[in-house]
Amino acid sequence: MSYRALDAPIDVLARHLTKATLTTWLILIVNALLVVILLNALRQKILPRNASHPPIVFHWFPIIGSAIWYGNDPIAFFQTCQERYGNVFTFILLGRKVTVALTPKGSNFVLGGKSTAFNAEEAYKLLGVVYDVPNEIFMQQKKFVKSGFSTENLRAYVGMVEEEVAEFVKTDRRFRTPGLTSADEWGSFDAVGAMAEITILTAARTLQGKEVRDNMDKSFSQLYADLDGGFTPLNFLFPNLPLPSYRKRDAAQKKMSEFYIDIMTKRKENPDDNHHYDMIASATLAWTSFTLPLAPMNTVYEEQVERFSNPDGTLRPIGYDDLCSLPVLDSCLRETLRMHPPIHSIMRQVREDVPVPPTLAAPSEDEIYIIPKGTYVLASPLILQIDPGIWDDAKKWNPARWNDEYGIATQGSSVVSKGTESPYKPFGAGKHRCIGEQVMFCHP
Ligand code: HEM
Numbered sequence: 220m221s222y223r224a225l226d227a228p229i230d231v232l233a234r235h236l237t238k239a240t241l242t243t244w245l246i247l248i249v250n251a252l253l254v255v256i257l258l259n260a261l262r263q264k265i266l267p268r269n270a271s272h273p274p275i276v277f278h279w280f281p282i283i284g285s286a287i288w289y290g291n292d293p294i295a296f297f298q299t300c301q302e303r304y305g306n307v308f309t310f311i312l313l314g315r316k317v318t319v320a321l322t323p324k325g326s327n328f329v330l331g332g333k334s335t336a337f338n339a340e341e342a343y344k345l346l347g348v349v350y351d352v353p354n355e356i357f358m359q360q361k362k363f364v365k366s367g368f369s370t371e372n373l374r375a376y377v378g379m380v381e382e383e384v385a386e387f388v389k390t391d392r393r394f395r396t397p398g399l400t401s402a403d404e405w406g407s408f409d410a411v412g413a414m415a416e417i418t419i420l421t422a423a424r425t426l427q428g429k430e431v432r433d434n435m436d437k438s439f440s441q442l443y444a445d446l447d448g449g450f451t452p453l454n455f456l457f458p459n460l461p462l463p464s465y466r467k468r469d470a471a472q473k474k475m476s477e478f479y480i481d482i483m484t485k486r487k488e489n490p491d492d493n494h495h496y497d498m499i500a501s502a503t504l505a506w507t508s509f510t511l512p513l514a515p516m517n518t519v520y521e522e523q524v525e526r527f528s529n530p531d532g533t534l535r536p537i538g539y540d541d542l543c544s545l546p547v548l549d550s551c552l553r554e555t556l557r558m559h560p561p562i563h564s565i566m567r568q569v570r571e572d573v574p575v576p577p578t579l580a581a582p583s584e585d586e587i588y589i590i591p592k593g594t595y596v597l598a599s600p601l602i603l604q605i606d607p608g609i610w611d612d613a614k615k616w617n618p619a620r621w622n623d624e625y626g627i628a629t630q631g632s633s634v635v636s637k638g639t640e641s642p643y644k645p646f647g648a649g650k651h652r653c654i655g656e657q658v659m660f661c662h663p
Pocket residue numbers: 339361364502504505506507556560561562565566644645646647648650651652653654655656658659
């Protein structure tokens with residue numbers, strides 16, 4: 220018998236063995252996973268937990284913890300856990316322990332605590348977006364950006380924004396609806412995409428200067444979208460995976476850096492150019508596009524027509540003071556930010572063991588909870604802002620509540636204020652409170 224004749228059965232045997240080995244490995248892996256999941260569940264149900272730490276939300280998968288539930292539906296997650304565990308509970312978010320503190324008192328605990336114990340930089344560093352420089356540099360940047368929002372500057376920005384928006388509406392294909400012959404007819408457009416582009420272009424023009432804007436096209440908003448795509452819960456666990464979304468994020472970051480470095484170099488070469496109203500800030504611009512799909516369009520529209528139309532039907536230029544006296548639009552924005560705050564969770568890393576005030580939550584009358592050093596705390600503006608114990612008809616989008624002199628929304632500084640205990644916090648509170656509020660509202 221030749222060697223060749225022997226080859227065939229050996230091949231078959233080898234293939235069979237490979238198949239069998241693969242199947243065995245698969246079965247082993249699945250079983251091992253099941254055992255890990257089971258042990259993890261039993262550990263939570265049977266083993267006594269540390270009574271001085273807040274209760275931990277039950278989760279099937281170790282490491283992943285409650286990330287999927289929290290990420291998919293934060294409202295249901297927070298509210299269900301509040302019913303089960305109370306106002307203070309801990310959940311596992313991709314390998315990290317995050318303690319949620321609900322109610323205004325919880326918010327005060329997280330956002331009003333001393334910065335040596337509650338650290339924002341560490342909490343956000345993992346995502347690598349805003350706090351990518353040391354604290355003292357970041358504070359300088361924040362001050363620098365804030366100085367751009369003086370009333371004098373905002374007055375100057377209004378005309379620029381109007382010009383940008385008018386040009387956008389005139390030239391963008393989304394505003395050309397086939398079949399419509401007159402501007403008085405109604406059409407529809409992709410609000411999310413258009414608002415994102417308008418936001419980038421107006422922010423660039425006002426905050427960063429004309430030459431930045433002139434060198435920027437609409438595709439720039441795609442770069443922001445790519446950056447945003449790299450800002451997911453997965454980044455918490457694995458900041459550098461070989462995934463397409465990560466590659467796009469890094470390419471966008473590189474392209475943006477080159478773009479801005481080039482402009483800064485040119486500015487340094489020509490320091491005499493007039494950049495009175497210009498600013499370059501490295502912090503990510505957190506402009507958020509908002510929509511008014513539920514707005515009482517007739518009243519918003521009437522208000523606009525009343526303020527800005529000339530007797531001959533044309534529109535007059537918008538002034539900064541006009542924008543400060545649009546109560547209907549103002550209440551729509553406030554109400555949209557109440558129900559849909561762009562930032563639903565604000566986190567801090569705990570730098571030392573921190574006791575939870577017993578007035579917020581405690582294991583028993585004579586014991587207190589301790590939040591261990593190295594873990595995270597979370598306050599949720601969203602849950603406060605839709606709390607039925609605080610707001611009448613909390614889940615109803617009702618801009619009129621902002622003009623109701625007897626409602627909570629207008630009860631002055633004691634209820635809806637800048638304080639860390641306020642139940643209305645779309646712009647956060649405390650040391651890290653947003654600096655961009657003046658851009659949204661003339662009278663914050
Ligand atoms: C609808 C618009 C906006 C909303 C809802 C919003 C919301 C927020 C919130 C909730 C925080 C607090 C984050 C924390 O405590 O960890 C924050 C911080 C911040 N916002 Fe905004 N923001 C808006 C617009 C802007 C604009 C236009 C700018 C400036 C260009 C801006 C710049 C910042 C900065 C620099 C911080 C960080 C402050 C710090 O950590 O010290 N935001 N924003």
